[in-house]
Amino acid sequence: MDALHEELKRWFGYDEFRPGQEEIIRTLLSGQDVLGIMTTGAGKSLCYQLPALMLPGLTLVISPLIALMQDQVQNLERRGIHCATFLNSSLTKREIVERMEGIRNGRYKIVYIAPERIRSREFMTLLSRTQVSLLVVDEAHCISEWGHDFRTDYLLIGSLRERIGQVPIMALTATATKEVQEDITVQLGIEDGARIIMGYDRPNLAFIFRRETTVENKYKEAVAFLRGQRGCGIIYTSSRGECEEFARLLRQQLGEEIAFYHAGMQAEERRQIQDAFIRGKFRIVVATNAFGMGIDKPDIRFVLHLHVPSSVEAYYQEAGRAGRDGKPSICMTIFTQRDRGIHHFFLKKEFPSEAEVDRLAQRLIDLHTEGEAVRIRWREFAGIQGFTEEKVSLLLHIWEQQGVLLIEEMDSQDAVVRFEKNAFAKKRNEVLMTISRLKLRRYGKLHSMVELLAAEGCRRQAILRYFGQEGFARPHPCCDRCDPGLLTGCYTPGPVDRYPWRDVLREILPADPPVVMPRLAKTEGEEAYAIGEARDEAGLPRLYELLKSPSVNTRRMAVSAIGKIRRAESVPYLLTLLKDVNPQVRQYTLKALRKIGDRQAKSYVEEMLKREDKEYNIREAQAILKEWSG
Known part of the structure; x- marks a missing residue:
């Protein structure tokens, strides 16, 4: 056993690495930057956690979600590793001060941060006096405008490396097309680094897409499917309202407690639901796309989408939360033609209109005093102007990219910006073009998902081809096109699951009398x-x-x-x-x-x-x- 395997055994108790892990770790320890692409459940976290424990200084991990950070730290603590922490908006000011003092004193080996933390002068000053040995960008597709989950704050990471020195970078994601891969390496300045791509196929997942003509039929099919599932699973809906009301419907139809989860809930409520699901208190969670990233629950047996996902990447990331233990699992999508319309509604709300850009610019100009920075409580600012927080944040970042203003500081509450009044008018057209470009890319992602749903032939092949993978060994069962028996219950996906589609449908929808499904419109x-x-x-x-x-x-x-x-x-x-x-x-x-x-x-x-x-x-x-x- 060499030293690397000894460290693996010492810290994590494993005798062997999973495919791709050892190659990524050895490449990094040799001093190379690495872009690693591994499927959900393949063990991406260990690829940086083990080197972090072996390297002399601090490993800084950029992560997009609070729940993801908390989950990773808790997992390490359960293994007896107590040298990891996180800094994000869920903490009180006192907790942040205490943890920053811990960083200063060398108490931590791994620190998870949200990308906007890079805006903090105090934090950046602390990093300049700290030995940083490794910079990790988790969910690295967020840095790319071509990705499905582009986050403007991720664009700050390139400048972060310049501030802390040329330390190795490890970028990790499960979903990155060739365009996204290129963009990641350019944005992070790691074009000469290694790309280790372990493929995108998940052979243990069976893919089923069903199109229904009415919402009522969609929900009837969903209930029929769920009555046949004895394992635990996640149901994704398109909106918060549908999330809550479909959970209510399932409580009536299945006779068991069903949890729901969405971003409109309090942070503590969301944490409790997530923890209860992981512990098995709830078998099923109905959620929006706010739920699931980084959830360490290996035995999810099914993921059901009750809408058209916003992109192929978003779909595959969410569906991929099933079967992380490698056992057979089902990824079911039931949709109607009208489902794609919800994305058009959200896209209109997500991106500011021309009039809104002008109104927000004028509001900033009205607050401006020549030569001084402007401090805004930007979440309040959003409400006053009739904007969403996301719109204000997006516009601030686009203005900064275009040289209209400089964001000196920004956190979950405040932003401090400096600008010249006439800069908004000079760069107005460029700003509007940037918004249009981002919007068109999002529409393009949605169009690719719609094409996938309508594609002829093998579902798995269509998904993998989207990510640039041509060859794969077709599993059995594969999808509803390759194995039509998946639609009639002939195949048993796993030892504890049944999929009696038509039998169950006949049981709950007999010709006379019919089962009356509650109409979700009457909430x-x-x-x-x-x-x-x-x-x-x-x-x-x-x-x-x-x-x-x-x-x-x-x-x-x-x-x-x-x-x-x-x-x-x-x-x-x-x-x-x-x-x-x-x-x-x-x-x-x-x-x-x-x-x-x-x-x-x-x-x-x-x-x-x-x-x-x-x-x-x-x-x-x-x-x-x-x-x-x-």
Whole structure:
């Protein structure tokens, strides 16, 4: 056993490397930069964790998601490795100070950071005084405009290397076309580095695509599929509302607890759901694409998409969360033609229009004092202007790329920018062209996914060809085109799973009488909305019930409806919502109380104000108190 295998055994307890791991690690330890492309579940994390423990200094890991960082640190701690930490917006200022002090004192070997941390002067000063031995870019496709998940903050990484010295770089991803690979190496300055591509095929996954003509049929097929699955799995939906309501439907149809997960939930709620799923408390999670990246759960037996994914890369990354243990698993996609329309809606919201660009530029100019930097609380700024946070962040980065302004500092709350007033007009056309280019690339990604769904022949071959891989050994079963038995239940994907498509369908959808599937359009949230629109006082008891719903959307709609009806007798029911865990529910509650205008709530609003941490709620509460003091 050589020294590298001894270290593998010492730290991780393994006798052998997985395919590709040893080649990547030895290449890196020889001093070369490396771009490594390995499928989900192939063990990318070990490729940098083991060298990090062997190298003398600090390994800095750029990671796109808070959950991903936390998961990696927890996994290391479970192995008895306590020299890793993370810095991100989930920490308090005190925790950040303590961890930075730990970095200064050499307590850590591995530090995970979000890319925007590079903007912090304090952090960069700390790095300049710290021995950094390795820079790792996880989910490296995020650095490429050609990738499906382009993150503007990732563009800062190239300059980071210049600041900390020419240390080796390891870039890792599971999904990168040839164009994305080229862009990664150029952006990171590692064109002369090694590319180690282990292929994209996952032979243990069976791919099934079904197109249905109606939403109702889509959900019937989904329930039929899920009734045949005894393993655990993830269901991906296109929106937060659908995520919550489909979970509700499944609770009715399957008779078991079903969790849901989306970005509109509080960070602590999301963490609890993720941990419970990993521990097996929930068998099924219904989620948006906010869930799953870096989740270390090897025994996911199925992934079901209930929409058209935004790109082939996004689809393959999400589907690839099934079967990380190498056992047979199913990747099912059930869609309708109208599903692609949701992406057009989101793309319009994601990219700022020409008028919005001008409005935001004028807002910055109005705040400008000659020769001084402008500090904005950019998340509030987004709300005031009617922008999303993502739009403001994107525009700031594009303006910086075009030389319109300089972002001196930026974190999850604040941005400090410096600019000349006339720079916005000079570069306006270039900025608009950049936005158009990014939008067209996103549309192109969506078009490639639609083409994949409609492609003739083997599904696996079409997926692999997209990534530039031609040769592969066709497994059995492979996909619904190669093995039509997958649609009739003739094949058993695994020892604990059945796939009795037609049998199950006949059981739950007999000709007479038919099973009535709840229409998802008639949600509890919409029920509350209808009561409010009708100003139906007789519906108040039902609204009071809906205030206790686990669904954030339902609680919001119920509060809003009560505000429209404006009965003072409703105030006691609303007061408990001032302590709701969701800040938007608290916001709706303040607005409803203001509409009702019953000053018996004044002391409760004052108490809320003492503990409230969201600026928009603080402003609303202060406005109410000022109004009621007159």
